[in-house]
Amino acid sequence: MNIETIKSGLKISSPVMISYIALGVACGIVLYDAGITVLGIGIMSFFVYAGAGQFLAASMIVLGASIPSVILMVFFLNLRHVLMSASLSSFVKEKSIGFISLFSHVLTDESYGLNYTKFRDGNWSPEEAMAMSLSTYATWVISTIVGGAVGSQFQVNTIIMNYALIAMFSCMLVLQFISLEHLIAGLVSAGTTVLLMVLIQHNISLVIATVFASFVGYYLEVRKNRRTKPDIEGSNEIE
Secondary structure: OOHHHHHHHHHHHHHHHHHHHHHHHHHHHHHHHOOOOHHHHHHHHHHOOOHHHHHHHHHHHHOOOOHHHHHHHHHHHOOHHHHHHHHHHHHHOOOOHHHHHHHHHOOOHHHHHHHHHHHHHOOOOHHHHHHHHHHHHHHHHHHHHHHHHHHOOOOOOOOHHHHHHHHHHHHHHHOOOOOHHHHHHHHHHHHHHHHHHHHHOOOHHHHHHHHHHHHHHHHHHHHHHHHHHHHHHHHHHHO
């Protein structure tokens, strides 16, 4: 991985890195308030690296949940990463097992959105994707450790981070609306998530909504291709 590749990755990841500083510090503070040491926060971020999962873990620990239940909930919450990894697998399939394993580990919603968009445009390499993902990963780990250190010294109100998190994900979502099919899939995902959260009140709703919306998007894309294919064949026959 050369300097130009690293620069290219950093250029794309810089907005996410800035947001990760604020969110990571807030997460570190919340985790420290939940009773996790600064060292424990660093280890958790290094091996788990799941912002939403870490916030969830902090909330469950404060409520007195057992460690196995926390692990299980975080596991279900992050099952969507399996789908995201599968979606990007075709772009890095020629790389080594070590490269793919590390790339999968440092994959988040934000890095997935940016990498998928760049890969889709056709001007992005696996090395640039890795550089981008590693930079956000390092930012998150360091920021949560700093947050834990800050939380150990000061009392900080982190309620504003709830709105910052929503704003960041909204921006990432808008970048994916490149066609009517993508827009419909996004709306189906949002509507299904809200409905299931009201009905079953469980984070598994996120996984179910993601899978359902993926099938809806796939169906719409296949239907669109079937409609356009006869038109293309007809125009070729006329020529």
